[in-house]
Amino acid sequence: MSILVIAEHDNKALNGATLNVVAAAQKIGADITVLVAGSGAQAVADQAAKVAGVSKVLLADNAVYANQLAENVAALVADLGKNYSHIFAASTTSGKNVLPRAAALLDVSMISDIIAIESPTTFKRPIYAGNAIATVESTESVVLATVRGTAFDPVATEGGSASVEAIGDVEDAGVSKFISEEIVKSERPELTAARIVVSGGRGVGSGENYHTVLDPLADKLGAAQGASRAAVDAGFVPNDMQVGQTGKIVAPDLYIAVGISGAIQHLAGMKDSKVIVAINKDEEAPINAVADYWLVGDLNTVIPELVSKI
Amino acid sequence: MKALVAVKRVVDANVKVRVKPDNSGVDLTNVKMSINPFCEIAVEEAVRLKEKGTVSEIIVVSIGPKEAQEQIRSSMALGADRGILVETTDDIGALEVAKILKGIVEQEKPELILLGKQAIDDDSNQVGQMLGALLGAGQGTFASVVNVAGDKVQVTREVDGGLQTVELTLPAIITTDLRLNEPRYAALPNIMKARKKPLEVKAPADYGVSASTKLKTVKVEPPAERKAGVQVKSVDELVEKLKNEAKVI
Numbered sequence: 001m002s003i004l005v006i007a008e009h010d011n012k013a014l015n016g017a018t019l020n021v022v023a024a025a026q027k028i029g030a031d032i033t034v035l036v037a038g039s040g041a042q043a044v045a046d047q048a049a050k051v052a053g054v055s056k057v058l059l060a061d062n063a064v065y066a067n068q069l070a071e072n073v074a075a076l077v078a079d080l081g082k083n084y085s086h087i088f089a090a091s092t093t094s095g096k097n098v099l100p101r102a103a104a105l106l107d108v109s110m111i112s113d114i115i116a117i118e119s120p121t122t123f124k125r126p127i128y129a130g131n132a133i134a135t136v137e138s139t140e141s142v143v144l145a146t147v148r149g150t151a152f153d154p155v156a157t158e159g160g161s162a163s164v165e166a167i168g169d170v171e172d173a174g175v176s177k178f179i180s181e182e183i184v185k186s187e188r189p190e191l192t193a194a195r196i197v198v199s200g201g202r203g204v205g206s207g208e209n210y211h212t213v214l215d216p217l218a219d220k221l222g223a224a225q226g227a228s229r230a231a232v233d234a235g236f237v238p239n240d241m242q243v244g245q246t247g248k249i250v251a252p253d254l255y256i257a258v259g260i261s262g263a264i265q266h267l268a269g270m271k272d273s274k275v276i277v278a279i280n281k282d283e284e285a286p287i288n289a290v291a292d293y294w295l296v297g298d299l300n301t302v303i304p305e306l307v308s309k310i
Numbered sequence: 311m312k313a314l315v316a317v318k319r320v321v322d323a324n325v326k327v328r329v330k331p332d333n334s335g336v337d338l339t340n341v342k343m344s345i346n347p348f349c350e351i352a353v354e355e356a357v358r359l360k361e362k363g364t365v366s367e368i369i370v371v372s373i374g375p376k377e378a379q380e381q382i383r384s385s386m387a388l389g390a391d392r393g394i395l396v397e398t399t400d401d402i403g404a405l406e407v408a409k410i411l412k413g414i415v416e417q418e419k420p421e422l423i424l425l426g427k428q429a430i431d432d433d434s435n436q437v438g439q440m441l442g443a444l445l446g447a448g449q450g451t452f453a454s455v456v457n458v459a460g461d462k463v464q465v466t467r468e469v470d471g472g473l474q475t476v477e478l479t480l481p482a483i484i485t486t487d488l489r490l491n492e493p494r495y496a497a498l499p500n501i502m503k504a505r506k507k508p509l510e511v512k513a514p515a516d517y518g519v520s521a522s523t524k525l526k527t528v529k530v531e532p533p534a535e536r537k538a539g540v541q542v543k544s545v546d547e548l549v550e551k552l553k554n555e556a557k558v559i
Contacts, residue, residue, distance in 0.1 A: 093469045100436035104443035109405045112434045128327045135528040175448035179475040254558040275556045292539040305545040
């Protein structure tokens with residue numbers, strides 16, 4: 001058995017999500033090869049080579065892989081993948097975009113968003129917005145899966161000494177082209193990796209109020225900021241801050257939900273947090289049912305008080 | 311140009327599902343079923359493109375039990391022109407669905423193929439990408455803006471760091487994200503008209519697909535319960551609990 005892990009990166013640095021995927025791959029107990037497909041991505045390959053548990057890094061460095069277009073990366077993954085028993089990628093938008101395409105090229109079914117590994121062919125994954133956990137067994141020749149990062153503790157970024165092998169394979173499907181991107185800049189920790197997350201919902205009232213009330217709390221705690229779908233749809237904050245079934249899945253040590261009612265969709269993205277605090281003026285809000293501590297009150301007075309006391 | 315939209319019949323988004331006591335699956339008896347919310351957005355986008363004059367005909371496809379006709383009729387009430395139901399009660403997965411859709415695409419030759427980004431029951435987020443691979447077509451997944459111009463389509467995608475825009479050569483696959491549009495409600499006269507629109511019934515074998523999925527669901531369990539929390543009366547009490555009891559700050 002040998003495992004191919006698709007590295008997540010921006011051509012400059014390896015994304016932390018890859019460390020969680022390597023951790024999941026280690027549980028299978030086989031050689032781990034990391035594929036870095038990018039453009040000018042030597043630095044990423046060098047970082048990947050140092051990651052604990054990685055035995056080989058393949059670097060496919062070509063302009064066609066610059067923006068991780070699924071059409072090109074999936075073809076490469078499918079080509080290389082024939083030689084592996086498992087192919088894993090992070091359950092990020094990039095992993096979700098590429099891996100199913102590679103699976104179909106290999107003519108195999110794949111498993112999305114695994115949260116536990118029972119055996120090399122048996123995995124657990126959430127279904128119905130996390131309201132049920134399915135145990136799934138694959139009888140395919142190659143097992144492809146995306147890995148939910150928050151379910152596996154990341155491996156160390158140092159300690160490995162893998163060899164880096166440049167490969168010349170180039171797959172250009174020629175049916176898609178990168179035009180532009182708009183990346184939201186933030187000084188705060190990355191949402192999916194943060195130890196503390198402060199999230200606001202419709203209850204915060206406006207985009208202005210979201211920042212006036214929640215920024216000081218996030219600053220004080222060194223927390224990442226999240227939001228419910230209602231807050232995103234109302235235009236309070238950009239969509240990449242959405243926590244939920246259709247947004248990001250987080251599992252921090254502390255999740256503070258402010259002005260969030262707790263729809264099924266939102267709970268799917270945060271109910272595996274270690275400690276959940278709900279601050280809401282509604283005593284009946286469903287979020288209270290999953291909260292470890294809940295406080296009924298007006299967030300406009302409660303949050304500033306909380307900031308002053310921690 | 312022709313547009314093909316795939317829709318799935320799923321448990322209504324507001325229903326809290328229960329796992330069967332024998333752990334064979336979730337209990338779907340007497341549970342309200344609806345069109346998957348992401349599929350509804352795909353239908354709405356196709357209808358808007360038709361209203362703009364870009365799309366001339368909308369074909370809506372569903373694969374599943376006989377009752378999935380209801381979801382095809384709902385899509386017709388929103389503006390789809392005709393429907394195809396591929397009737398099956400077999401245990402098929404995303405790959406088999408993609409293979410059936412490939413067969414339909416080869417017959418109907420649509421330029422635009424719209425799907426939801428994921429079904430809210432199995433949460434796989436795979437079919438659109440798999441169909442893209444089988445057809446060798448470009449894929450614009452998690453779309454929040456779609457602009458068709460000539461023989462290309464520009465798709466703005468919701469990615470982890472923000473937004474990314476790609477240009478695809480038609481025919482292309484688009485999977486919809488929640489923010490692409492807000493689906494309309496079907497008006498009663500349109501619901502009546504939808505009953506008269508043509509709906510073909512087919513079988514997976516008509517598209518050369520017969521096998522079930524090679525993923526076996528061993529068991530389905532409820533998630534671990536969280537232990538009940540406590541209501542705190544004041545900010546002081548909250549801070550004290552977080553510091554001394556939970557030790558997270």
